[in-house]
Amino acid sequence: MDTKNGKSQRLKTLAVLMVLSLLLISCTPQNGGTGPADNETTQLEETMAEQEQTIQDLTQENEEMASQVATLEGQVGQLEMELSSISSSLLMTAMTLVELIGDEDFVAVAQYVDPVDGVRFSPYGYVNVTTDRVYSALDLETAMQDQTVYNWGAFDGTGDPIDMDFDDYYDRFIYDQDFANPHMIGNNTVVGTGNTLVNISQVYPNASFVEFHFTGFDPNFDGMDWRSLRLVLEEQNGEWVLLGIIHDEWTI
Numbered sequence: 001m002d003t004k005n006g007k008s009q010r011l012k013t014l015a016v017l018m019v020l021s022l023l024l025i026s027c028t029p030q031n032g033g034t035g036p037a038d039n040e041t042t043q044l045e046e047t048m049a050e051q052e053q054t055i056q057d058l059t060q061e062n063e064e065m066a067s068q069v070a071t072l073e074g075q076v077g078q079l080e081m082e083l084s085s086i087s088s089s090l091l092m093t094a095m096t097l098v099e100l101i102g103d104e105d106f107v108a109v110a111q112y113v114d115p116v117d118g119v120r121f122s123p124y125g126y127v128n129v130t131t132d133r134v135y136s137a138l139d140l141e142t143a144m145q146d147q148t149v150y151n152w153g154a155f156d157g158t159g160d161p162i163d164m165d166f167d168d169y170y171d172r173f174i175y176d177q178d179f180a181n182p183h184m185i186g187n188n189t190v191v192g193t194g195n196t197l198v199n200i201s202q203v204y205p206n207a208s209f210v211e212f213h214f215t216g217f218d219p220n221f222d223g224m225d226w227r228s229l230r231l232v233l234e235e236q237n238g239e240w241v242l243l244g245i246i247h248d249e250w251t252i
Contacts, residue, residue: 093240094210112242113137123173125196125248156251173247179212179229186211192228207234
């Protein structure tokens, strides 16, 4: 009886050992490979390495973008300085010219006129390239002494011809107010507006202008008696050249 029990016990032990051996074999990597735990560790390490690389790439991109932004900001700052300088020189030239015009010193004004294209005089805000008179720099020097009557266009409202010599035109359609001491100044900005189309940008596409403006004089007219003088200038070879003298006022 003891012998049978002993044999039975040994058989059970052998069976347990065989099961354990099979379990160990199934968990042991074949051909030198890695087990499940090792595979998971390797995958985690690879993922972490990829994420670290991604972070490094993003950091580098951010640094490059920051550098580009700094460069652009520098360029914008430089452009702003250049525009400010251009705007300042334009305004100073226009103010010099309006004082010369007020002094009737067209000999000095002529020095700013393009020697080829001359300067165009417009009685109203709409520049009429057909009827508006153009003076060469040389003719402008003696214009105030010229008593010849010319046609300068037509009066607003009546359509009557504007037939005047230069001196009379000056009094009515150039310096009919003290534009050297205006209520407002517009730098490339139209201040006085009415029913007339202002076509400066179409006639002078490469030019700038300064407007000397009076908002009005008689309170009963509610601003409809405003006056403006616009000087059109173009930068050529680093200097401002006078292309147009435009008078403007309220029109019907």
